[in-house]
Amino acid sequence: MHILPKLALAVGASLMSLAAAVPALAQADPSAIIRIGSLYEPQNLDNTAGAGQGINEAFNDNVYEALFRLNDDGSVEPVLAADHTVSEDGLTHTFTLREGVTFHSGDPLTAADVKHSIERVTAEDSKSSRKHSLATITGVEAPDDRTVVVTLSSRSISLPYNLSYVWIVNDAAQDISASEDGTGPYVLDNWKRGSAISLKAFDDYWGEAPKNGGAVFTYFTEAAALDNALLTDALDIVTSIQSPDALAQFEDTDRYTISEGKSTVKEIMAYNDRVAPFDNVKVRKALARAIDKQKLLQAIWGDRGMVLGSFVPPTDPWYEDLTGVDPYDPESAKALLAEAGLGDGFTFTLDTPNYDPHPITAEFIKAELARIGVTVNINIITSNEWYTKIYQAHDFQATLQEHVNHRDIVFYGNPDFYWGYDNPEVTRLIEEAEQAETEAAQTEKLREANRIIAEDAASNWLFLFPQIVIADADVTGYPVNGLNSQFFLRDIQKTN
Amino acid sequence: MTRYLLRRTLVLALSLIAAGLVLFVLLRLLPGDPAAALLGVGADEAQIAAARKQVGSDQPVPVQLLHFLSDLARFDLGRSFVSNQSVLPEILTRLTITLPLTLLSFLLALALALPLGIIAAVRADRWYGAAISGLSQLGLAVPVFWVGILLVWLVAVEWRLLPASGFPISGWADPVAAIRALVLPVVTIAIVMGASLMRYVRSATLDVLGADYLRNARALGETRAGALIRHGIRNGAVPVISVLGIELASTLLGAVVVERVFALPGLGSMLLLGIQQRDYPSVQGVLLVSTLLVLLIGFAADIAQRLIDPRLRDPAGRAR
Numbered sequence: 001m002h003i004l005p006k007l008a009l010a011v012g013a014s015l016m017s018l019a020a021a022v023p024a025l026a027q028a029d030p031s032a033i034i035r036i037g038s039l040y041e042p043q044n045l046d047n048t049a050g051a052g053q054g055i056n057e058a059f060n061d062n063v064y065e066a067l068f069r070l071n072d073d074g075s076v077e078p079v080l081a082a083d084h085t086v087s088e089d090g091l092t093h094t095f096t097l098r099e100g101v102t103f104h105s106g107d108p109l110t111a112a113d114v115k116h117s118i119e120r121v122t123a124e125d126s127k128s129s130r131k132h133s134l135a136t137i138t139g140v141e142a143p144d145d146r147t148v149v150v151t152l153s154s155r156s157i158s159l160p161y162n163l164s165y166v167w168i169v170n171d172a173a174q175d176i177s178a179s180e181d182g183t184g185p186y187v188l189d190n191w192k193r194g195s196a197i198s199l200k201a202f203d204d205y206w207g208e209a210p211k212n213g214g215a216v217f218t219y220f221t222e223a224a225a226l227d228n229a230l231l232t233d234a235l236d237i238v239t240s241i242q243s244p245d246a247l248a249q250f251e252d253t254d255r256y257t258i259s260e261g262k263s264t265v266k267e268i269m270a271y272n273d274r275v276a277p278f279d280n281v282k283v284r285k286a287l288a289r290a291i292d293k294q295k296l297l298q299a300i301w302g303d304r305g306m307v308l309g310s311f312v313p314p315t316d317p318w319y320e321d322l323t324g325v326d327p328y329d330p331e332s333a334k335a336l337l338a339e340a341g342l343g344d345g346f347t348f349t350l351d352t353p354n355y356d357p358h359p360i361t362a363e364f365i366k367a368e369l370a371r372i373g374v375t376v377n378i379n380i381i382t383s384n385e386w387y388t389k390i391y392q393a394h395d396f397q398a399t400l401q402e403h404v405n406h407r408d409i410v411f412y413g414n415p416d417f418y419w420g421y422d423n424p425e426v427t428r429l430i431e432e433a434e435q436a437e438t439e440a441a442q443t444e445k446l447r448e449a450n451r452i453i454a455e456d457a458a459s460n461w462l463f464l465f466p467q468i469v470i471a472d473a474d475v476t477g478y479p480v481n482g483l484n485s486q487f488f489l490r491d492i493q494k495t496n
Numbered sequence: 497m498t499r500y501l502l503r504r505t506l507v508l509a510l511s512l513i514a515a516g517l518v519l520f521v522l523l524r525l526l527p528g529d530p531a532a533a534l535l536g537v538g539a540d541e542a543q544i545a546a547a548r549k550q551v552g553s554d555q556p557v558p559v560q561l562l563h564f565l566s567d568l569a570r571f572d573l574g575r576s577f578v579s580n581q582s583v584l585p586e587i588l589t590r591l592t593i594t595l596p597l598t599l600l601s602f603l604l605a606l607a608l609a610l611p612l613g614i615i616a617a618v619r620a621d622r623w624y625g626a627a628i629s630g631l632s633q634l635g636l637a638v639p640v641f642w643v644g645i646l647l648v649w650l651v652a653v654e655w656r657l658l659p660a661s662g663f664p665i666s667g668w669a670d671p672v673a674a675i676r677a678l679v680l681p682v683v684t685i686a687i688v689m690g691a692s693l694m695r696y697v698r699s700a701t702l703d704v705l706g707a708d709y710l711r712n713a714r715a716l717g718e719t720r721a722g723a724l725i726r727h728g729i730r731n732g733a734v735p736v737i738s739v740l741g742i743e744l745a746s747t748l749l750g751a752v753v754v755e756r757v758f759a760l761p762g763l764g765s766m767l768l769l770g771i772q773q774r775d776y777p778s779v780q781g782v783l784l785v786s787t788l789l790v791l792l793i794g795f796a797a798d799i800a801q802r803l804i805d806p807r808l809r810d811p812a813g814r815a816r
Binding site: 043044049124125126127131175177178190192193194195196198216218219220221222224225226228229231232233234384387388 | 529542543546547549550578579580581586589590645648652653656659660661662663665666667756757758759761762765766768769773774
């Protein structure tokens, strides 16, 4: 009776929905919410308050923008700065702001906001890790609404790069550790501490609209739980995989894309270069040659990651392959030790943070060095002990640590840094590089400094971690290198 | 009973204050500087000093203690060193996950343990009674995280029936999603907790079965089942209730493992993170609130026992 027409209707409807679904197969959905899994939960929403790398991942260039942006390939480009001029003596930088930019609250962007934002980072009581790199700033002025003038005590070629970390915050915003008012393509939608942050597209964004409707960052403390969430389709993408063991589950390339980018995370064995025998360059070079780093990397990361000959990763402009300076060569390592008067070997304590991959790396080093007669006592410590004993008190012989920052060769120019490397030539080159007039000159100086550091075997650079992102096969447009933990959202697309 | 309640409430308040003091002192005895932990590599002494000032760890310990106590008197658990947010609202939010998780697990464990425990005792001579006993032994032996991982692999990853981890960002606004997120963790805890409860129920029932009053009841014409239901359960319940209290309390505190396996943002994960970050106010807050809950559970168990067993209420009786 009524069944037939109903059936016809149902068939018609399903045919129609099928027809609608066919073109959608190949098309990106601009309103899709990208579900992202991460191990780095921000502890508050202000990157100048010791919030950890998670806040950069979620907010840099997504919620807050800066005068400049550090792109995923390591290049720097202007964002809120439409124009940038430098005075003859290099001490006055004038920035003209882009027109038509508004904060999420609706307030227009003015020079006063930029002044406020820079001063927030350089303030006396600022806890920003970037305070040091902006120490040459002596004043910030806002002569009119569109112009910001920054004066320096000495030339700083890295100023645009360093400003890429300075979020431009509305000067009228109150406490930004729990809320936000930025100019980026996304606004904070919801923040559930301990669990997730959701962002949605900002309708009045000055630039091109993002290719998705928003994103939810879900945070995990257990890598296995993160992997399971991706396996059960509760996530679209995982920002970085910390253990290669997990990769086998995602090798079905129809379902997942595994991308390997260049990270800036360097696993190193740092010596205390102030104390014997590590004050002797021959001993340091001997240890560098005694460890088969390729084998170590293979053991930890399989075919991924890369061996480094120095502290500089390939995304730094002054990168150079220096693996040939102290290649794996246990025989010459023994000879160098003998030259240093330690032909019978010696014993040292390796302070090893208690989390991956340090303990296994320490065991490997211990086995390798035993072959040249050097005995390693592994001392497992917590990261907190690492800060107080090693970083603050310099009370150690050698330690393992992962250094995560981009462009951090400058640490070798600071004789007071925890590893105590003190080469006036390097300090001078690093200072001069900063005061260079062109980027080419800066790059040349830092290459030179890098070569000296490598020749000195200042530390033992073991390997560069790979940056592994796993995504559902229907998701594209995400950053693969994740420099400084950034995770740009605007180009991510999801097809249904 | 009223005097007893008043006295118990006073003891509860004093225990809480004592626990707070012990916690405060113990946390400060731990090595490590919360300010340095907050800032990480790259921070200089001036920045660390500024951070110490901000979190108040530059003050002498007695002054910090005074602040802590005066805040506590106003039910203020302080502000997190790390997030600079008030600790109490966060604890309350996280309790909306941990409390349902604990209570539902407890109820499910009870629903499993009571009938199975009684059957295992009454039918101890049959094969299924022995089988139930054996299973409960097995349940006792496996670690809770292993049960969790197994369930995730089977139910979530292989069968795709339930989510493997996480909790909806909207919380309980979507009750179906929230419940779905809790099913696997609840089952995980209930399996392990139910196994241990079952052992207690079984042995309490065995005790009761051998008791004189039950033989008397049988002699007066009651059936075995009738005697057990009318007299046995009531008598057996008294020791079981104190075990239940202890189990409930330890589940609340032990939820941290399960919360980690299932990535649930509950009280346990807050505690763990707080410890890692030397975030004293968070750790203090979580431990104080859990202490309060454990004390309340003990309190409730005591009252329940007194209601069931009149001898405990009688001043001339066994207890007081």
